[in-house]
Amino acid sequence: MLKTGKSDHSRYLTTMPFRIYRTATSVLIESHERPDIFREAPEEFCFNDLFTSEEPADYVAAAYEYEWVGKTHARPSSNLMAPIRDQEIWAAGVTYFRSRTARMEEAETAGGDVFYDRVYEADRPELFFKATAPRARGHGDTVAIRSDSSWDVPEPELTLAINSNGKIFGHTIGNDMSSRSIEGENPLYLPQAKVYTGSCSIGPCLVISDLPAPETKISIEITRGGDSIFSGETRLSQLKRSFDELSGFLFRSNDFAHGAYLMTGTGIVPQSDFSLKVNDVISITIEGIGILRNEVEIV
Numbered sequence: 001m002l003k004t005g006k007s008d009h010s011r012y013l014t015t016m017p018f019r020i021y022r023t024a025t026s027v028l029i030e031s032h033e034r035p036d037i038f039r040e041a042p043e044e045f046c047f048n049d050l051f052t053s054e055e056p057a058d059y060v061a062a063a064y065e066y067e068w069v070g071k072t073h074a075r076p077s078s079n080l081m082a083p084i085r086d087q088e089i090w091a092a093g094v095t096y097f098r099s100r101t102a103r104m105e106e107a108e109t110a111g112g113d114v115f116y117d118r119v120y121e122a123d124r125p126e127l128f129f130k131a132t133a134p135r136a137r138g139h140g141d142t143v144a145i146r147s148d149s150s151w152d153v154p155e156p157e158l159t160l161a162i163n164s165n166g167k168i169f170g171h172t173i174g175n176d177m178s179s180r181s182i183e184g185e186n187p188l189y190l191p192q193a194k195v196y197t198g199s200c201s202i203g204p205c206l207v208i209s210d211l212p213a214p215e216t217k218i219s220i221e222i223t224r225g226g227d228s229i230f231s232g233e234t235r236l237s238q239l240k241r242s243f244d245e246l247s248g249f250l251f252r253s254n255d256f257a258h259g260a261y262l263m264t265g266t267g268i269v270p271q272s273d274f275s276l277k278v279n280d281v282i283s284i285t286i287e288g289i290g291i292l293r294n295e296v297e298i299v
């Protein structure tokens, strides 16, 4: 475990964003103070230690400075691993009005529409398990649609990094791939609509900083054969619940020994005649984080 000590690392806390990228061979850290300079983290760097650290920003600052001898790397680009080790990935649902409305429409025939309206208004949010770490895909990898689904969409979501004490210390981009045909058939099929091979990607990096401001834009573009076939955007100000509220419910009567990621719900749902196809390319951008891009495969 890296020692955070009593050096001047405290100058990095809260005001000092870092971005952590995980490549196939190393972990690279970019500091907001020196953008476009990527330092390799020491071998001891471990996402489990980061997520169990009381002051994760301090842990990253120590890794950034640790025995650094001037070796820097180019910006990591194409394929990146998800910034994760043993963290579970959970997701919140129906946290934006757009998600509530789209789901009420898709569940109407099954008589399930009322539940979405109720959960949007309720004190208790909808939270569901999304993926174990080995199931999480990174930037440049594929994400999947199910072979038994006929109506599929990506869900671009700000995703919180929460340490084992329940403290939100960072964030990334998440794609909560969803089968609308399976969920629409019956809300009790939600785990099958949401959890399957390739249904989750996070990245491109983990940002360690204060939470993004309400005006932060989330946008998505889907291309097919190089042509744009859908684009949409929303702002975090449209999120109905606070980040603390969502993480507080997640950690209520539940332990996360290695911390957790929590997707905060989607505010962008394509019109109902849209469905993903194999080889579509999904690019999700959140200001201050970057772009998470994945091509669609079928499983």
Ligand code: DO4
Pocket (backbone or CB within 6 Å): 091, 092, 093, 094, 095, 096, 099, 100, 103, 126, 155, 176, 190, 264, 265, 266
């Ligand atoms: O209620 C089902 C899931 C909702 C969801 O994933 C979202 O709103 O993002």
Ligand code: MG
Pocket (backbone or CB within 6 Å): 091, 092, 093, 155, 157, 176, 265, 266
């Ligand atoms: Mg979602």
